[in-house]
Structure formats: structure tokens, C-alpha cells
Amino acid sequence: MTDTTHGIGGLTFDASKRDWPPEAGVAIALVLITATFEILGRLIYGESFLFNTREGVDGLFNTQRLQVIILQVSIIGIISLGVTQVILTGGIDLSSGSVVAMTAMIAMSFAQVGDINGIPNSRAVFFDSGWVNLPVMLPVLVALAVGLCAGLVNGAFVAYTGIPPFIATLGMMVAARGAAQWWTAGQPVSFPTESYAAIGGGMMPVAIFVGLAILFHLILKYTVYGKHTYAIGSNEAAARMSGINVKRHKLMVYAMAGLLTGIAALVLSSKNLTAQSGMGLMYELDAIAMAVIGGISLQGGRGSVLGTVLGALIFGVIISGFTFLKLDAYYQEMVKGGIIVGAVVLDQWRQGRAARKM
Amino acid sequence: MSDIQTNISAGDVDHADGHPGDVILRTEKLTKHYGGVHALVDCDFEIRKGEHVAIMGDNGAGKSTFVRQITAVEQKTSGRIWFDGAYRDFNGPLEAREAGIETVFQNLALADHLDVPDNLFLGREKTLFNLGPFSILDYRGMREATMAGLQKTGVKIPNIRNTIQYMSGGQRQCVAIARTATFHSKLTIMDEPTAALGVQETAQVENIIRTLKEQGEPLILISHNMRQVMELCDRIVVWRRGRVCANLNVAETTGEEVVAYITGAKTQPEYASAA
Structure with a gap:
């Protein structure tokens, strides 16, 4: 204790003893998985997974494959951005998939065309009311509002009744699926206007996903909202004693997750040009898995949007890689399941190691 | 008496x-x-x-x-x-x-995964612009105030950017006490x-x-x-x-x-x- 550069209690600070940020591990995993597919592809088929080997095409990388990798995870990725925030507070949201279906059904109903190739589209939900060919703003606002409401209901139950988030969002999961079926008595809603179809067309889902990811990265890192989200997940009692309105903040976080789910529903129904009550099945679990693989601790308080984006990319690479290796989809699911459990085991191990170091 | x-x-x-x-x-x-x-x-x-x-x-x-x-x-x-x-x-x-009135609670009211300034300013963060919950955090201002507060109490923490979870019980207690000095309670x-x-x-x-x-x-x-x-x-x-x-x-x-x-x-x- 004579050396004043030392810490209290004789402890010293050793930079080499600092843990790697969890994102670094996820990034390494992403590289390793990609490399595995690259090597297997070259060994088995003599083809490259990542690089451009086609004649007469310019570019180092197989651009098409890269696009597919990110495109196929963009929509669930958008949901995962909301789920990330919920998990950071120490909660969970199981309702996303069903809310996607409910939101898509309702929003799509306000986006239908009045006639198809000159024939009146009499199966449009609001055909009799004449609510067809509406400006695209309307279904967009409806989607945001429905998603937001579902999130607010989740948040209200979690924050103000004290029931576990697992139960509150499980209830929403079942109820929203029911609402999606009730809306049209199970009939799909199709034939959106051109401007609605443009929302999820081409690479738009990727652009929306990346844009939102950057936005929420900044929000979580640089705003009071983000700081309180981490604080509640890290030590809820401390947050309350510090004067943070924990209940109101949880309500906001679940509402934010609902809003993002609404956006995902918008993009998905637009991309598919149809909304069905069965859509979005298991999306909630994939969204949670992306976050968990990306290093978001289920105990709350640890992780980042960057991690979730990397987790989503790992998902994309695995799906593309299995297709590339011409392996059946069941293997894909089995490996995905293994990776999810592996990610949580790794997180536990890291936590344990941190505790032993103290 | x-x-x-x-x-x-x-x-x-x-x-x-x-x-x-x-x-x-x-x-x-x-x-x-x-x-x-x-x-x-x-x-x-x-x-x-x-x-x-x-x-x-x-x-x-x-x-x-x-x-x-x-x-x-x-x-x-x-x-x-x-x-x-x-x-x-x-x-x-x-x-x-x-x-x-500043209190150092028996069960330390600290968030493990946040660093020292974040913990000192928990619930009353310094902000640059007031945008309600989305106000931008003034990280630099909080860091400087933290340093001043730690200096005033004679608390020595090797690196205030480290998260609290890696600190010893004594260091954590000092962080909790340093809140007092930081806010001129x-x-x-x-x-x-x-x-x-x-x-x-x-x-x-x-x-x-x-x-x-x-x-x-x-x-x-x-x-x-x-x-x-x-x-x-x-x-x-x-x-x-x-x-x-x-x-x-x-x-x-x-x-x-x-x-x-x-x-x-x-x-x-x-x-x-x-x-």
C-alpha cells in the first residue's frame, strides 16, 4: 500500500488480465465457421464458399452468396435488435413470432389493391368498405402501431404486475397467434400495392436491418435509455435505489421490442407479397438465439448490438453453408441447436472465470 | 451530556x-x-x-x-x-x-457491468442534449467529475473505465463512497x-x-x-x-x-x- 499507483487493498491493474470483449469471441467464431465451410467446400466439391470462382464475373468475393447470407437473416435480425434490449434488462420476449403474424395480417389488410389485372379484388379484407389502394403510409403506421401496442401490453404486464417475462410474453405469443387467425378467419391476405411491395423488395430488408442496427447501437451506447437498460439488467435493486424508474423503463424496452417486431412484420409481408396467420413461426426463438450467440447474457446487463449483428451473421453463414454443402435442412437445425447451447455454456464459463479472477 | x-x-x-x-x-x-x-x-x-x-x-x-x-x-x-x-x-x-442526502447502502447499490463513472452517475447522468430518455450521455463530463470526486476522497482506482465486477470489495465500497464527494452532498x-x-x-x-x-x-x-x-x-x-x-x-x-x-x-x- 506504499506504492500509490496501486489499487486499494493492494490490488493492481493489469491490462493483460482484462477479458476480451464478448464480441471479439463471436467475431472469431464467425470467421472459424466461415473458414470451415470454405475448406469443406474445396475438399468435397472443389468449390469456394466465399470467393468468386466463376469465369467472366469480376470481383474477389461471391457477391451473390454474401447477399443471401445477410438477406436471409435481416428480418429476424430486426426482431433480434428488440429482443437484445429485452434480454439486456434480464427479461425475455417469446411473443415476437406471433406478433409478426398478427401485425402482418392487420397491416397488409390496409395495403391491398382494388383490382388485379382489371378484375376487382373482391377478396380484399376491406373491399366492401372501399379501403383499397390506400397510400402506403397507412399500412406502415398500422404496422408500427400494432407492434407497439403488443409490446406495451407485454411491458405493462412485466413491469406492473411483476409476473415473469416468460409468462407474460408466452401469453402474448398464444393470444397474438389467435388474433392473426381471427382477423381473416384463417384466410391469407395478399396482393399489396406496388409501393407496399417495395418496402421489402430486393436488398431493402438488409438496408433496414443495418440502419436500425446502427441506430440502436448508438442509442444503447450513448443515451440515458441505453445506460438504464444495462443498469437494470446488471443490478435491478441498485437501479431502483439510484432513482431510476425501473417499471417505466421496462415498459419502454418491451414497447421498443414490439415496435421493431412491427417493422419486421412490415418488411416480411412486403417481401413475401402476402400475409398468413402461420407466418413468423419460431421467429422468437431464432431472434433469441441470434442474441445469445452474439454474446448477450441471459442474466442481463452484458452484450451489445454489435454482438447481436455478429450472431445474426453466424446464423446466415450456417444456413448458406449447409445449402452450399448440399446437406439436408435437418442437419442445419441440429447444428443450430448445438450452437445455441454452446453459446450459453461459453457465457457461463466466461462469467465463472471472471468471478475466479477477482 | x-x-x-x-x-x-x-x-x-x-x-x-x-x-x-x-x-x-x-x-x-x-x-x-x-x-x-x-x-x-x-x-x-x-x-x-x-x-x-x-x-x-x-x-x-x-x-x-x-x-x-x-x-x-x-x-x-x-x-x-x-x-x-x-x-x-x-x-x-x-x-x-x-x-x-447521499447513502452508501449495506448491500452496495452498484451495477456490476458498468464502469466507475456510470455507477457514480447512475440515475442522474450528465447529458449533452436533453431529449428525454434519449438524451445523449456526456461521458467526458462524467469521467472528469468522477476523477475530481475520487481525488477529493483520496480513493485510488487504477482504471475507472473498468467494470465494477472485476474490483475488490474495498474498491467497490470506495466507489460507493466516492458518490458522496462527487455530488457535494x-x-x-x-x-x-x-x-x-x-x-x-x-x-x-x-x-x-x-x-x-x-x-x-x-x-x-x-x-x-x-x-x-x-x-x-x-x-x-x-x-x-x-x-x-x-x-x-x-x-x-x-x-x-x-x-x-x-x-x-x-x-x-x-x-x-x-x-
């Missing part, structure tokens, strides 16, 4: 603005019931500016309950609290903190600040308490450690079964006497109702 003692026993509490100018906090008949449990009964307590007062008593005597009432973590059943020039009725811990309350600490770490925390004393910061210290209390405090107020049973000047008492009050072997005549 001290003059404060006389003040209280004379019931000298209702003159309009005749409060002694240097009293920072006074409670009058402070009472807290949890259902049928009378955790705190008619507590009159006073602390002056620059004074360090120890609160002692057996487990369940009402020490922590008393702190939770004056910091508004819980709402009192009855009684009045006079703080810094006026009767105050805080609606929550944040209001009490904003008024200048008018009254600091410490609830068993060294109960979980080793010898060296305890010495460090005690040094910080001495620094606060030199700077004239009033302090309420809850402690079971007789040596610590005798060394660091001016006065000892003893609680027993939810009531105050003694108010002792450290210079005029001994450890044995304090223990006698704590265990119930003795009660000061002024507090006969607590017997």
Missing part, C-alpha cells in the same frame, strides 16, 4: 424558524410500522454540520429502518423530518439524493461500510471517512465496530427495539458503557420509555 441532548429532551422543536443554524438533519417522532411490527418508534435524532454521528444497536434494533426512512427508500408511517432548513417529505430516494450516510472488508480495505475506507471529517462533511455511520466508532465519530446514538435509548458523547463514554446501552443493561433516563 451534550447541548444537543438538552435540546431534544427539552422538546425544543417547534419554534418557527428558531432551529439552530448548524443543524443539518433532525427527525421528530419518526415512526415506521411494517404491518404489526413496530420497527421504529418515536425517534428523535439530530445531526449538525461537520459532525460524525454513529448509530449503534443490536440486529433488528431499527438502525437500517431509520436510514431507509430518512433516505425515502421507504415511506415513514408518521413523524417529521427537518433537513437543511425546512421540513421535507421526500417521495423517493432520488428526491432525497437531489436534496443532498450535504449529509452522507454509511450503512456498515466495512462489514465485508478485509483489514487493509477497512483502513482505506476509514481514511476516506477521516478525509470527510477534515472537510467538514457531516456523516451518519452505522457500524458494529466499536473501535471504528470510537475513533471516527463525535457522538453515538444507540437504538434498541426500534427506539433511541442513549445519546452519548464519544469523549465522555467508554466501550463498556455503549455495550451496556446496546444490550439493555442501561438506559438513559431521558429515554426511559425505551427500556
Whole structure:
């Protein structure tokens, strides 16, 4: 204790003893998985997974494959951005998939065309009311509002009744699926206007996903909202004693997750040009898995949007890689399941190691 | 007995603005019931500016309950609290903190995954623009204020950007105490600040308490450690079964006497109702 550069209690600070940020591990995993597919592809088929080997095409990388990798995870990725925030507070949201279906059904109903190739589209939900060919703003606002409401209901139950988030969002999961079926008595809603179809067309889902990811990265890192989200997940009692309105903040976080789910529903129904009550099945679990693989601790308080984006990319690479290796989809699911459990085991191990170091 | 003692026993509490100018906090008949449990009964307590007062008593005597009432973590059943020039009725811990009552809680109110400045400013972050919950954090301002606060208390933390989870118990306790200095609080309350600490770490925390004393910061210290209390405090107020049973000047008492009050072997005549 004579050396004043030392810490209290004789402890010293050793930079080499600092843990790697969890994102670094996820990034390494992403590289390793990609490399595995690259090597297997070259060994088995003599083809490259990542690089451009086609004649007469310019570019180092197989651009098409890269696009597919990110495109196929963009929509669930958008949901995962909301789920990330919920998990950071120490909660969970199981309702996303069903809310996607409910939101898509309702929003799509306000986006239908009045006639198809000159024939009146009499199966449009609001055909009799004449609510067809509406400006695209309307279904967009409806989607945001429905998603937001579902999130607010989740948040209200979690924050103000004290029931576990697992139960509150499980209830929403079942109820929203029911609402999606009730809306049209199970009939799909199709034939959106051109401007609605443009929302999820081409690479738009990727652009929306990346844009939102950057936005929420900044929000979580640089705003009071983000700081309180981490604080509640890290030590809820401390947050309350510090004067943070924990209940109101949880309500906001679940509402934010609902809003993002609404956006995902918008993009998905637009991309598919149809909304069905069965859509979005298991999306909630994939969204949670992306976050968990990306290093978001289920105990709350640890992780980042960057991690979730990397987790989503790992998902994309695995799906593309299995297709590339011409392996059946069941293997894909089995490996995905293994990776999810592996990610949580790794997180536990890291936590344990941190505790032993103290 | 001290003059404060006389003040209280004379019931000298209702003159309009005749409060002694240097009293920072006074409670009058402070009472807290949890259902049928009378955790705190008619507590009159006073602390002056620059004074360090120890609160002692057996487990369940009402020490922590008393702190939770004056910091508004819980709402009192009855009684009045006079703080810094006026009767105050805080609606929550944040209001009490904003008024200048800073508390180091027994179970450290720190978020493990946040770093030192984040923890110091938890719930009252410095912001650059006010956009409600989406206000932009002033990381730099918070870092600088943290450094200043740590310097003032003599707390040494190797790297304030490290998350709290990797710090020792002593360092964590120092971070909690440094909140006080950072926010220029008018009254600091410490609830068993060294109960979980080793010898060296305890010495460090005690040094910080001495620094606060030199700077004239009033302090309420809850402690079971007789040596610590005798060394660091001016006065000892003893609680027993939810009531105050003694108010002792450290210079005029001994450890044995304090223990006698704590265990119930003795009660000061002024507090006969607590017997």
C-alpha cells in the first residue's frame, strides 16, 4: 500500500488480465465457421464458399452468396435488435413470432389493391368498405402501431404486475397467434400495392436491418435509455435505489421490442407479397438465439448490438453453408441447436472465470 | 451530556424558524410500522454540520429502518423530518439524493457491468442534449467529475473505465463512497461500510471517512465496530427495539458503557420509555 499507483487493498491493474470483449469471441467464431465451410467446400466439391470462382464475373468475393447470407437473416435480425434490449434488462420476449403474424395480417389488410389485372379484388379484407389502394403510409403506421401496442401490453404486464417475462410474453405469443387467425378467419391476405411491395423488395430488408442496427447501437451506447437498460439488467435493486424508474423503463424496452417486431412484420409481408396467420413461426426463438450467440447474457446487463449483428451473421453463414454443402435442412437445425447451447455454456464459463479472477 | 441532548429532551422543536443554524438533519417522532411490527418508534435524532454521528444497536434494533426512512427508500408511517432548513417529505430516494442526502447502502447499490463513472452517475447522468430518455450521455463530463470526486476522497482506482465486477470489495465500497464527494452532498450516510472488508480495505475506507471529517462533511455511520466508532465519530446514538435509548458523547463514554446501552443493561433516563 506504499506504492500509490496501486489499487486499494493492494490490488493492481493489469491490462493483460482484462477479458476480451464478448464480441471479439463471436467475431472469431464467425470467421472459424466461415473458414470451415470454405475448406469443406474445396475438399468435397472443389468449390469456394466465399470467393468468386466463376469465369467472366469480376470481383474477389461471391457477391451473390454474401447477399443471401445477410438477406436471409435481416428480418429476424430486426426482431433480434428488440429482443437484445429485452434480454439486456434480464427479461425475455417469446411473443415476437406471433406478433409478426398478427401485425402482418392487420397491416397488409390496409395495403391491398382494388383490382388485379382489371378484375376487382373482391377478396380484399376491406373491399366492401372501399379501403383499397390506400397510400402506403397507412399500412406502415398500422404496422408500427400494432407492434407497439403488443409490446406495451407485454411491458405493462412485466413491469406492473411483476409476473415473469416468460409468462407474460408466452401469453402474448398464444393470444397474438389467435388474433392473426381471427382477423381473416384463417384466410391469407395478399396482393399489396406496388409501393407496399417495395418496402421489402430486393436488398431493402438488409438496408433496414443495418440502419436500425446502427441506430440502436448508438442509442444503447450513448443515451440515458441505453445506460438504464444495462443498469437494470446488471443490478435491478441498485437501479431502483439510484432513482431510476425501473417499471417505466421496462415498459419502454418491451414497447421498443414490439415496435421493431412491427417493422419486421412490415418488411416480411412486403417481401413475401402476402400475409398468413402461420407466418413468423419460431421467429422468437431464432431472434433469441441470434442474441445469445452474439454474446448477450441471459442474466442481463452484458452484450451489445454489435454482438447481436455478429450472431445474426453466424446464423446466415450456417444456413448458406449447409445449402452450399448440399446437406439436408435437418442437419442445419441440429447444428443450430448445438450452437445455441454452446453459446450459453461459453457465457457461463466466461462469467465463472471472471468471478475466479477477482 | 451534550447541548444537543438538552435540546431534544427539552422538546425544543417547534419554534418557527428558531432551529439552530448548524443543524443539518433532525427527525421528530419518526415512526415506521411494517404491518404489526413496530420497527421504529418515536425517534428523535439530530445531526449538525461537520459532525460524525454513529448509530449503534443490536440486529433488528431499527438502525437500517431509520436510514431507509430518512433516505425515502421507504415511506415513514408518521413523524417529521427537518433537513437543511425546512421540513421535507421526500417521495423517493432520488428526491432525497437531489436534496443532498447521499447513502452508501449495506448491500452496495452498484451495477456490476458498468464502469466507475456510470455507477457514480447512475440515475442522474450528465447529458449533452436533453431529449428525454434519449438524451445523449456526456461521458467526458462524467469521467472528469468522477476523477475530481475520487481525488477529493483520496480513493485510488487504477482504471475507472473498468467494470465494477472485476474490483475488490474495498474498491467497490470506495466507489460507493466516492458518490458522496462527487455530488457535494450535504449529509452522507454509511450503512456498515466495512462489514465485508478485509483489514487493509477497512483502513482505506476509514481514511476516506477521516478525509470527510477534515472537510467538514457531516456523516451518519452505522457500524458494529466499536473501535471504528470510537475513533471516527463525535457522538453515538444507540437504538434498541426500534427506539433511541442513549445519546452519548464519544469523549465522555467508554466501550463498556455503549455495550451496556446496546444490550439493555442501561438506559438513559431521558429515554426511559425505551427500556
